[in-house]
Amino acid sequence: MATEIKAPVFPESVADGTIATWHKKVGEAVSRDEVICDIETDKVVLEVVAPADGSLVAIVKGEGETILSSEVIAQFEAGAVSGAAATEAVQSEEQVEQAAANTQAGAAPVVERTQTVQDQAPAVRKALNETGIAASDVAGTGRGGRITKEDVVNHQTKPAAANVTPLSVAVGERIEKRVPMTRLRKRVAERLLSATQQTAMLTTFNEVNMKPVMEMRKQYKDIFEKRHGARLGFMSFFVKAATEALKRYPAVNASIDGDDIVYHGYYDIGVAVSSDRGLVVPVLRDTDRMSYAEVENGIRDYAYKARDGKLGIEDMTGGTFTITNGGTFGSLLSTPILNQPQTGILGMHKIQERPMAVNGQVEILPMMYLALSYDHRMIDGKEAVGFLVTIKELLEEPAKLILDL
Template sequence: MATEIKAPTFPESVAEGTVAAWHKKPGDSVERDELIVEIETDKVVLEVVAPEAGTLTDVMAEEGDTVESEQVLGKIGEASGAGSKKESAASDDSAEKAESKEAAKPAGGKQHDVKAPSFPESIQEGTVATWHKKVGEAVKRDEVLADIETDKVVLEVVAPADGALAEIKAEEGSQVESEAILATFVEGGGSDQASASSSSSASSDADDEGADEKVGGKVLAPAARKMVAEHDLDVSKIEGTGKGGRILKEDVQKAVKDGSAKKAAKSSAPAKAAAAPAVEGERAEKRVPMSRLRQTIAKRLVQAQQTAAMLTTYNEVDMGAVMSLRAQYKDTFLKAHDTKLGFMGFFVKAASEALKRFPDVNASIDGTDIVYHGYQDIGVAVSTDRGLVVPVLRDTDNMKIADVEKTIVDFGKRARDGKLGIDEMQGGTFTITNGGIFGSLMSTPIINPPQTAILGMHKIQERPMAVNGKVEIRPMMYLALSYDHRMIDGKDAVQFLVTIKELLEDPARLLLDV
């Protein structure tokens, strides 16, 4: 009996989608939960997986067609049924690959499916960033096997027991959904199976042949094709060691190492480009896919500018009082709390007090509703190699300066190591970003939706200032408050920033609540 392949249930905000790509053709055999087709909406790309194992018999929505929620896209028939020649050939091919993969599996005990972590509702999918272990390589229980990169955090997938990977089903760069099967793991397999795993990669290539692509008369595995593109290599100069001369990832790695496949000139360049005058010296270019985190940052920043009536007001604060207080108590503070006394603690406490006095700045917009928050959860922007992340300090009004400093140091360390949890970056009613640590004197921060305001700190710069009718050199910092004018009036925004300025210039106000 045929099983229908249906489009996913679209959210209310998504009316329809487009069939972006079919990963299987009629007659191809498919496994349960194997990716078959991708549906592209105006917000995300949704993956449709096989509901049952079998053979793809019908494709009812071609690539480029517009489909609605839960529309039937195709049908899957029984793999063993007597069908067309294509079905028969696909079945034979599937059996051959199954035998090949079975022979390549490391010997051992119980088998486990290595699955992706359970993603929260706010995360649709992730990308397999790195495999830390190869097929057949011995691993210990809870040792990291792979990293899954989402648009917020990097999640680690660990070994369920002592043993070895028998098969990798999701290569680096492939997109996976929550709890998708990434690999097969065998207990007890390992070091003595390294040679077997090597031959396994040659015979099964850890890739479905249906995903191969022919380039320059040679067949490339997906992982090999990705490396060829990244290093801009000449495929004709690479010798394939896989089945039927198939070029594997290992072949490309060898070519990169010995430099034997460099292109003499870009053969795909148009005639006009070829006729252009030669430029002496190397003019290297490197094209790499944008990470999921960077894609999300780009999308959210553009969204903020397109949807919010964003405006920025500026002021300056004399940091002399805070700097004197910090210099006086930094050693005592370090001994008492085992953490350094920085400037961010003062800004977080000053912002918490100002948010209580100006609830509009602490509110958020949800459609046509205004949500007033009776608490202060302040996000602190942290720069990492992967991009900007904003972990959130909860209930900052109840936190001591020492608690703020300790938490921020912890956030910074774990952010750079990719160890922050998703729950630690969700929510937040207000954000503080500090460009001053990189030397920025003034900037215009962009709001972090659905919040309605963000405070920008900058470099402390000594400048001549008029103090009591005299010119003095004072340590000054420019402050910038970007706010959503749909929610916050200019008067409230200016007074909010002035309140922060006054609290910082006279820190005793923070203790006296005045």
């Protein structure tokens, strides 16, 4: 008997979603907890898994269609596989067995037929069409030699052979490629545009001598990693310094709700992370209670989740302040845009050696420009500058930060 597969329950902040990819087609065998569909919202990509072993009987909502919370998207039958899928599975097993026998006999594996785009699952067809790669050029690692989405990605990124001649392009030819903007990227664009139009955004700058932090990190990084199982980076120093500065300047940790100012008695710092689908801002909760190791582990885990598309809505909900690090991409200076309804965002940048005047002498020091963008409706210039100077002082004398001075 067929059962309904429904979209997940979306939180109140998510109105609807879009079917991004169907990983299985009707009649294709699927295992329990295997991902069968990706749903893209304006914040995250949600995975829908099979409730049991069986197969899809019908797909109610196709790729690109908009769906609501808990809406039926497919019909599923447990323990049953359609005749076509069963035949295909048998053929695949026979291909594998034949290939194994040929290999043992010293012969090359036999491929029954050349795969085409039409033979593939919807997600694979979509990847092939977007990249322009022919199905026959991709080595399939799936069952019976079938191509998976990962096979297409790996084929696209693998180095070209030394003797491959680049494709010739006619002189003057101008190539364009049009692809739809993802829901997440559209939402990010809307939020950034809203921040520039609806806030009195202003940016103040300063610079920090990173030598003290770099020396401390160099001295203790091996011991730190051995003790805590976490790599000691610079971000934990910035998160802890920002937390202390937020305690001293509560307005920077506040938000505006209509005509009200909401002062937060906790410190949830979002760390901007770049992903293939766009910019995401997972949140570290209660950073005033976190150790340096907990901060580093938290950031590392979020980076892995963002890379694998595993960030949940709960990971990015809330946040009272944001830190973004353009320095990882080589940015020397920038003006970060507010992450509403927050009233402040700190921009880190590339560490670069520069000649600096120290006690009347010129020294070459590793310097970093800092940028604080803030909502002038809520934060006065004096508070913004004081906040940024506090971070500068705590980083240039990290002992104060650690000893809570």
